[in-house]
Amino acid sequence: MNINEEWQAASPARSALYRWFADVFARELTSATLDEWQQNQAYDNLHEVFVSLGLEQYSNRVKAAIDDLQQFPKEHRAIELAADFAQVFLLSGDDSAPPYASYYLSSDKHLYGKPAAQMMRFLDSQQLSLHPEFREPNDHLSVYFIVMSLWINKSIEQQLEMVNTAQEQIDFLDSALLNWLPQFTALCQKINVKTDIYPALAALAEQFVIEDRAGLESIVVS
Template sequence: MTTSTDTSTDTIEQWQAANSARSALYRWFADVFARELTSATLDDWQNNQGFTSIHDVFVSLDLEPYSARLKAAIGDLEQIPKPYRALELAADFAQVFLLSGDDSAPPYASYYLSADKQLYGEPTQQMQQFLSSHQLKLHADFREPDDHISVYFMVMSLWIDSSMAQDTDMSDVAQQQSEFLDKALLSWLPKFSERCQNIRVKTDVYPALVALVEQFVLADRDALDF
């Protein structure tokens, strides 16, 4: 017979284990969207099966079709001579994220939530206030506006780590994080993802990444309702 205490202990242990994985995945997404993929990262993903272990995690989260698409896109890079793979991906990165809004998918919340599509809008200020109120600090070398998509992922990772370190009430944290995802990220992430799928690029790596992260955030949001 399982007592309520045993059940509570099991739930807490499962929550802690899930949080470790959640934090790592949010940090991984923050890194890959923050800057162009390097040759070293590509080598790790392709030669050392670095992406295989991550793919297995996504499969366990029932995200296999989306992760398989990214895995296939990484495999397709073999068709490009190795010295040029990072350059091709850098060109795709610029095409998807760095060109003018009409020709790309700017990775900034302000573009999708502000009527004039101007950067440094209200979402930037809201994120600045959020970081300050939760005593969260981003890496000083990251010089993008605070409503860059990588900031949202890094905030989630730091927030998850902080909640585990402080041993805060898991139900309260889960509710707060679900509200954050709803209001701060899912209010524009689907629009961003849709734009990314319609941009012509050399490889499918970045469109696949965006589709995967959208589904991951949606799944994570649903999992917070317990």
């Protein structure tokens, strides 16, 4: 299999993983999602993918956090996770890790800053649009993940040139996501929560992006 065939083969999985991370950070996890992760071994299947990407350490942490939910009665698990979601992402900046680029890239830490406007222009330039029910600012972490997922799908459908597309995606990750994602992840680790789900997911997401960028780099320099 040549590198172009590998690119085509990997693209659907890359898109699916970016979409998965977008969904994870867009809203608190539901009881149905938890049941799927725990009872139907849905996360075990994902874990195998993450292991194949060299992310076993980070995915093991997520698996352990999922298993630790057993300490709570089943009817309370979604409630505890909703409380953690609010604690990590929704409180004031000093007590949480806001999932918005503007918070980390603006000197005043105000939301709706330049990154939100830049994302709007990028969406327009790529002819991409967000779901109308997603009411968060354009620089929400989930938007960056969904943009990558949609972009990858577009590259498949339109058979975009591989090397140029890989370089464009590297540039996007460097200038729009990796310039603040490590700060976000670090903050997530410092917040006092009852479960390790969201801090673990943040660490896994950051490493996935780093590994994906490295894969793109190997295409560009090959």
